[in-house]
Amino acid sequence: MNAMGERKGSGDGTVGKALDALELVARQGKPVRFSDLLAVSPWPKATLYRLLQTLTSQGMLAHDEETGTYAPGLRLVQLAHIAWSRATLAPIARPFLDALSARVGETIHLAQLDRGQVLYVDKRNAVHPVEMYSEAGKIGPGYCTGVGKAMLAHLPEAERAEALKLQSWHRYTDTTLTSPAAFEAEAQVIREEGIAFDREEHETGIVCIAAPILSPSGRVRGALSITGQTRRKSLEDLAELRPALCETARQIAAAAADWQYPD
Known part of the structure; x- marks a missing residue:
């Protein structure tokens, strides 16, 4: 982590990258466009797009077609609630x-x-x-x-x-x-x-x-x-x-x- 408490990119393969991409979106504090994520992403455009697509298809992220923005998905909210209550x-x-x-x-x-x-x-x-x-x-x-x-x-x-x-x-x-x-x-x-x-x-x-x-x-x-x-x-x-x-x-x-x- 850096002085602001943000984690550095993990070295845990695809799963680690996906979790880092999920956190990247969540840390923005608001729905965010792909171009804005790419500006702060440690991955090339194709890799970031693939990670976001996978997370969206799994319900961990939500993609708004109208605004073109990504935000935490309802499945993530459900899992976060379970974690908060049990862990x-x-x-x-x-x-x-x-x-x-x-x-x-x-x-x-x-x-x-x-x-x-x-x-x-x-x-x-x-x-x-x-x-x-x-x-x-x-x-x-x-x-x-x-x-x-x-x-x-x-x-x-x-x-x-x-x-x-x-x-x-x-x-x-x-x-x-x-x-x-x-x-x-x-x-x-x-x-x-x-x-x-x-x-x-x-x-x-x-x-x-x-x-x-x-x-x-x-x-x-x-x-x-x-x-x-x-x-x-x-x-x-x-x-x-x-x-x-x-x-x-x-x-x-x-x-x-x-x-x-x-x-």
């Missing part, structure tokens, strides 16, 4: 997120790891909403977000080393960690304290406190965070919410242990 913590965590949101009145994020990056799977807005990058379904960096740091720090050493190789180490702000060595030093503290902090590392003016969601054996299932804006809340203010945060993370972990996450 993420979101359905199980929903009542716990609702309760935590009502209790603290701040922005709540639920996330899981996707190839070393953060996949936001659910969010609750604060009483005073925070304008920020994260939304459910978005991918964010692992090394400089609270939820990402909480999850990466608790991975087994070999898995963490592989995940750190996938980070861009882009400097978003003056406080962003920019090397594996710097991250490892903080990861030790995160493991000892059981929480991670985002000290305006991804977005200026945005701070958060995060806790990992772990299986009974200590495997990383996800992470939970409480986020605030520095003009309203300091990191010390958010740290006072640690008991509520950690209690909710444990509740979600307990609920997930009885679901689809065998150790």
Whole structure:
């Protein structure tokens, strides 16, 4: 992935190319013409056309004959809904997120790891909403977000080393960690304290406190965070919410242990 969370082209043959083409369309955020896709495509015209035709015939993309544009298809929407309900913590965590949101009145994020990056799977807005990058379904960096740091720090050493190789180490702000060595030093503290902090590392003016969601054996299932804006809340203010945060993370972990996450 690059600094914006976009995946580089895969080397997994035709299937990998088709998935990359599907993501290329989805990332445009609106119906898009073939010529516009070709301008940002890593493939020649004939290859891109063939991939789009296959995806369209399979219902993964929809092609509007009138406008000549491509957009995600209904079959993709159906599969995405199934994945969201069966492969993420979101359905199980929903009542716990609702309760935590009502209790603290701040922005709540639920996330899981996707190839070393953060996949936001659910969010609750604060009483005073925070304008920020994260939304459910978005991918964010692992090394400089609270939820990402909480999850990466608790991975087994070999898995963490592989995940750190996938980070861009882009400097978003003056406080962003920019090397594996710097991250490892903080990861030790995160493991000892059981929480991670985002000290305006991804977005200026945005701070958060995060806790990992772990299986009974200590495997990383996800992470939970409480986020605030520095003009309203300091990191010390958010740290006072640690008991509520950690209690909710444990509740979600307990609920997930009885679901689809065998150790």
